[in-house]
Amino acid sequence: MTQSKDLWTKSTCAYCGVGCGIEAQIQASGELTIRGDKSHPANYGDLCSKGLALGETVTHEGRLLHPSIDGEQSDWATSLQHVADTFSQTIAEHGPDSVAFYVSGQLLTEDYYVANKLMKGFIGSGNIDTNSRLCMSSTVAGHKRGFGSDTVPGCYEDLDTAELVVITGSNLAWCHPVLFQRLKKQKTQRDNLFIVVIDPRETDTCSIADLHLAIQPETDVALFNGLLSYLVAHNKIDKDYIDNYSEGFEAALNSAQQDAQCIQVLAETLQVNEQKIALFFKHFAETEKAITIFSQGVNQSTQGSNKVNSIINCHIATGRIGKPGMGPFSVTGQPNAMGGREVGGLANTLAAHMEFGDEHANQLISDFWRTDTLATQPGLKAVDLFDAMHQGKIKAIWIMATNPVVSIPNSNKVREALEKCPFVVVSDCIAETATTEYANVLLPAQGWSEKSGTVTNSERRISRQRRLLSSPGVAKPDWWIMSEVAKRMGFAEAFNFLHEGEVFSEFAKMTTLDNENGLNRDLNLIGLTQLDAKGYSQLTPQQWPVTELQTEVVQQRLFADKQFFTTSKKAQFVAVSSTPIVNSSTPSLIKYPLIVNSGRIRDQWHTMTRTGLSSRLAAHITEPFVAIHPDDAAPLSIEDNNLVAINSPQGAMLVRALLTKQQKVGQIFTPIHWNRQTAKTANVCNLVNDDNDPVSGQPALKSTQANIKKWQYQSEAMLLSRSQLDLDQFDYWVKQKVEQGYLYRIADECPPSKLAESLQALLDNKSGKTLQFASTDSTQQMLYRYAFIQNSQLNNAYIASDKLTNHSLDWLQSVLDMPLDGSIEQTLISGQVKGKLAQGKIICACKQVGINTITDAIVEQGCSTLDSIKECTSAGTGCGSCLPEVQSILDEKQETITQRIQIEEFVA
Numbered sequence: 001m002t003q004s005k006d007l008w009t010k011s012t013c014a015y016c017g018v019g020c021g022i023e024a025q026i027q028a029s030g031e032l033t034i035r036g037d038k039s040h041p042a043n044y045g046d047l048c049s050k051g052l053a054l055g056e057t058v059t060h061e062g063r064l065l066h067p068s069i070d071g072e073q074s075d076w077a078t079s080l081q082h083v084a085d086t087f088s089q090t091i092a093e094h095g096p097d098s099v100a101f102y103v104s105g106q107l108l109t110e111d112y113y114v115a116n117k118l119m120k121g122f123i124g125s126g127n128i129d130t131n132s133r134l135c136m137s138s139t140v141a142g143h144k145r146g147f148g149s150d151t152v153p154g155c156y157e158d159l160d161t162a163e164l165v166v167i168t169g170s171n172l173a174w175c176h177p178v179l180f181q182r183l184k185k186q187k188t189q190r191d192n193l194f195i196v197v198i199d200p201r202e203t204d205t206c207s208i209a210d211l212h213l214a215i216q217p218e219t220d221v222a223l224f225n226g227l228l229s230y231l232v233a234h235n236k237i238d239k240d241y242i243d244n245y246s247e248g249f250e251a252a253l254n255s256a257q258q259d260a261q262c263i264q265v266l267a268e269t270l271q272v273n274e275q276k277i278a279l280f281f282k283h284f285a286e287t288e289k290a291i292t293i294f295s296q297g298v299n300q301s302t303q304g305s306n307k308v309n310s311i312i313n314c315h316i317a318t319g320r321i322g323k324p325g326m327g328p329f330s331v332t333g334q335p336n337a338m339g340g341r342e343v344g345g346l347a348n349t350l351a352a353h354m355e356f357g358d359e360h361a362n363q364l365i366s367d368f369w370r371t372d373t374l375a376t377q378p379g380l381k382a383v384d385l386f387d388a389m390h391q392g393k394i395k396a397i398w399i400m401a402t403n404p405v406v407s408i409p410n411s412n413k414v415r416e417a418l419e420k421c422p423f424v425v426v427s428d429c430i431a432e433t434a435t436t437e438y439a440n441v442l443l444p445a446q447g448w449s450e451k452s453g454t455v456t457n458s459e460r461r462i463s464r465q466r467r468l469l470s471s472p473g474v475a476k477p478d479w480w481i482m483s484e485v486a487k488r489m490g491f492a493e494a495f496n497f498l499h500e501g502e503v504f505s506e507f508a509k510m511t512t513l514d515n516e517n518g519l520n521r522d523l524n525l526i527g528l529t530q531l532d533a534k535g536y537s538q539l540t541p542q543q544w545p546v547t548e549l550q551t552e553v554v555q556q557r558l559f560a561d562k563q564f565f566t567t568s569k570k571a572q573f574v575a576v577s578s579t580p581i582v583n584s585s586t587p588s589l590i591k592y593p594l595i596v597n598s599g600r601i602r603d604q605w606h607t608m609t610r611t612g613l614s615s616r617l618a619a620h621i622t623e624p625f626v627a628i629h630p631d632d633a634a635p636l637s638i639e640d641n642n643l644v645a646i647n648s649p650q651g652a653m654l655v656r657a658l659l660t661k662q663q664k665v666g667q668i669f670t671p672i673h674w675n676r677q678t679a680k681t682a683n684v685c686n687l688v689n690d691d692n693d694p695v696s697g698q699p700a701l702k703s704t705q706a707n708i709k710k711w712q713y714q715s716e717a718m719l720l721s722r723s724q725l726d727l728d729q730f731d732y733w734v735k736q737k738v739e740q741g742y743l744y745r746i747a748d749e750c751p752p753s754k755l756a757e758s759l760q761a762l763l764d765n766k767s768g769k770t771l772q773f774a775s776t777d778s779t780q781q782m783l784y785r786y787a788f789i790q791n792s793q794l795n796n797a798y799i800a801s802d803k804l805t806n807h808s809l810d811w812l813q814s815v816l817d818m819p820l821d822g823s824i825e826q827t828l829i830s831g832q833v834k835g836k837l838a839q840g841k842i843i844c845a846c847k848q849v850g851i852n853t854i855t856d857a858i859v860e861q862g863c864s865t866l867d868s869i870k871e872c873t874s875a876g877t878g879c880g881s882c883l884p885e886v887q888s889i890l891d892e893k894q895e896t897i898t899q900r901i902q903i904e905e906f907v908a
Ligand SMILES: Nc1nc2c(c(=O)[nH]1)N[C@H]1C(S)=C(S)[C@@H](COP(=O)(O)OP(=O)(O)OC[C@H]3O[C@@H](n4cnc5c(=O)[nH]c(N)nc54)[C@H](O)[C@@H]3O)O[C@H]1N2
Pocket: 016, 017, 135, 168, 169, 170, 171, 172, 174, 175, 176, 198, 199, 200, 201, 203, 216, 217, 218, 219, 220, 295, 296, 297, 298, 332, 333, 334, 597, 598, 599, 600, 601, 602, 603, 604, 605, 606, 702
C-alpha cells in the first residue's frame, strides 16, 4: 500500500488497554513512522516507549507466511477444509464439548465476535475461553457481583480532577505509562492530589506516591475490609446511598469487622506500620474525589474477585461511583480485553452482556443468530480447559492470538496437554512461538499493522484499528479465517461476512436486542447500528453506551443515576473475608520459603513475540532476572548478578539475581516475558501452580512458593551474531535483539577454554578474517576474545571467561551497527572500551541514552535536576517513561555525592 507523503492514517496502539490513538505514515522506504494522535482522548498525542517503537516491530522477520499442516506448507483451501472437517468429525464423534477455542484480548472485536458466534451459537458449546481469564476475569466477576453488569464506570478524565488516587496491584508507570504520565503531570500541577500506592514491591509507580503501603501479598481484602470498618467507625459513609441505592451493607460490614478488629492487628497482618495505614484511611475518609485504580496484583489471586469487591464495597459505602473524579477503576491489560468482554468471549458469559441461564436472552440470541444449537451452559475456563485436555477430554483446540505454553500456569502440564490433544490449530502472526511448536495446523494471521477493525480501551472507548501495510505471505484477518472454517462446517449463511464492518454492524445490532433504550444493558451501541462502509471506515472514537453517533469526544460515567443492572437495580455489597483460600496442595514453607511474584517490565510485551523484535526496547532490560532482597540473598551467598536457580514443586528457572531493597524480605519478583524462544529456562509459569479463584477461575499468578539457590558455573560468554543460533547445548543462554543481529549471554559448567572451543565449533566460520586472543586482563582473569570478519564487516564475536564483569558485557552490542574501522578492531583486540561503545545499559529507549552517560552527566557535569539531565543527555525527552528511572539514578548518585562531600568535609 502506498500513500502520499503527508498523509497520516489514524489507528490505535497494538499494546496496552490505555488504547492510545496513533498516527502512522508509510515512508518511501516502506518503514512506518508513528506519532501520537493529538485528537485521541486516551492520550492526546502522548505515547510510551512501546507505542513509539511500533514501527520497528512491523518487520517481516519471523513472520508466519503460509498455512501448514503437520509441518508441511499448505494452501488456504486445503487447510481451512482440514480444520473444518476435523472439528466437524470430532463433534460428530464426541459431542460439541470435546472441542474448544482459546482466544485472546489481542483479537479485534470483529474477530472475537465471530469466534464467539461460531462456538456458542453454532458448534453449540460454551468452550471458548480467553487469556482474559488470566487477566481480567476477577474484575468481571467483581463488577457483576457489585453492579449486576461488567462495567467500568469512569473515564480517564477523572484522573484530572481526583484528589485521592489509590493505585493498588498496578505498576502503572510501566504497564499503563501514558495514564501514569497524565497522573504525574497532575501531581506536579496540583497540591490537592494525594497518591497512595499499594504494592508489596517498591515499583517505579511509587515515584509519584505520597504514601506507599508495601503490604504482604494477598492481604488486600484485610486492608479494604479495614477501610470499610474505619469509614463506618468514623461516620464517613454515605447513608442515603447505602439505604436507598445499595443492598447487603450489614453483612459486608459484619464480615469486614470480623476481619480487621483494629489497626494494630491489621498492621501485623499487612506488615505495614500503623501510621501509614491510618494515613491512608484518613485520606480515603476525607477525600470525596477518590479513585481506586487496580490491576493484576488484585486480579491474579485465589481471592481476586473478593479483592475487587472489597474495593467496590468502600466506593459504594461512600457513594463514590460514576461521579467526576471518583470510582473504582480497573485498568485493562490488553488492547481489546474490553472488546472481548463485550462480545462475550469468556466461557461463562454468553454474548453482548447477556448471560447463560437467562431464557429470555437466550431466545433473543437464538432468533438473532438464527440458530437452534445455542450453547446452554458455560464452558471450561482456561485452566480447567487445559486440565480437561490433559485428561483427554478435549480432542480439538484452536488457539488464536495467545501463547498459552508461556502464559498459563504450570507450563509443563500445558505442554503435556497440548501433546496429548489429537488436533491443535494455532493462528498466529509469528512462525516460531512456544505454542506454535505444538500445532498440527498453523494458520498465518495478519498482524497489528495489517488488520482492520475495532478495539475498546479501559474507559469503554471504541477505536478503529486501521490497515496500514500489506500482509506478508498469505496472512489473513482472524475473522475471515474463522468465517471460512464456519462456512465449511455447514454454517455458510451465518458467516457470510464480506468485510469486518459487516461483523461490527451485526455486533452493534446485537447489543440492542430488547435494549433499544439501554435500560436493560449499558452495553448499547444503537448509535452505531446504521454505519455504512464509509461511516465505519471513518469512525472516530466512541465511548459506550453509544445512543447516537458521537461526533465530538464525549465523557460519560455510568451509574451516575444510581441505577444498577441488578434485579433490584441497587448496587450490591459483597461480604468478603480475608481468610486465605488454602489449597490442599500448599507446599512446605521450609522447603519453599519464598513467594514468587511475577509481572511486567517497561519495554517488553508479554511473550516478546513482537517487542522482542526491537533492539531499542530490548536495551532497557537485557536479561531475565529475579529481584531479591539482600537479606534473603546473603545467607545463600547470592551476590548481585549471580545466576540463580529458582525451584517450585512445579518446575524450575535459571535467571540473573538482582539485589534490591525494593523487594521485601521473603518475596522475589521475576518478569513474565522470557521463554524458550528467548532464554533456556526463564519462563516463570514453569513455577506457578494452577490454583485459581473459585469465583472467577483466574489463576493466582502472583504468589507461588519457591526456593532459590546460587547456581555454580565455571564459564560465561557473550556472543554476538548476525544470525540466530541454537545454543541449547549450554546450561544457560539468553538472546537479546540488537541492531543487525543478536547478542547472547551464555553460562556453562565447563571451563572457559572449553566453552570458547565449543563456541568456535558452533559458529563454524569459514573464509574470512579471524581475530583471536587468549590473555589475562588487569585482574589476572583469563579472557578468550574472538571476532570473525567477513567483507569488512563483523560477522560474529564472543568473549568468554570464568566470569564476565559488567563492563566487559556492555560494549560488544554496538559493534554490529558500526562500520568496522581500525578503532573497533583495536577494541576487539585490546578489550579497552571507550566512547559510545561504553555507554552501558540503555535507560532511555527513545533517545538511546545509556546509564553511563546519565551517571556521567550527574557526577562529572554536575547535573542535579531532571531537567538538566534531559538537556545535557536528551534522556527522557522522547516518551518520558524512563524519567522515574532517571530520577532514581539521580537520587542514588546524589546520595553518593553527598556522602563524598561529607567525607571530604570531615577529612578537611
Ligand atoms: N510494559 C508492559 N505493559 C503492559 C503489559 C506488558 O506485557 N508490558 N501487559 C498489559 C497487560 S495484558 C496487563 S494485564 C497489564 C498488567 O498491569 P499491572 O497489573 O500493573 O502489571 P503487573 O506487573 O502484572 O502487576 C502489578 C503489580 O501487582 C503487584 N502485586 C503482586 N502481588 C500483589 C498483592 O497481593 N497485592 C497488591 N496490591 N499488589 C500485588 C506486583 O508487585 C506488581 O507490581 O499490563 C498491560 N501493560
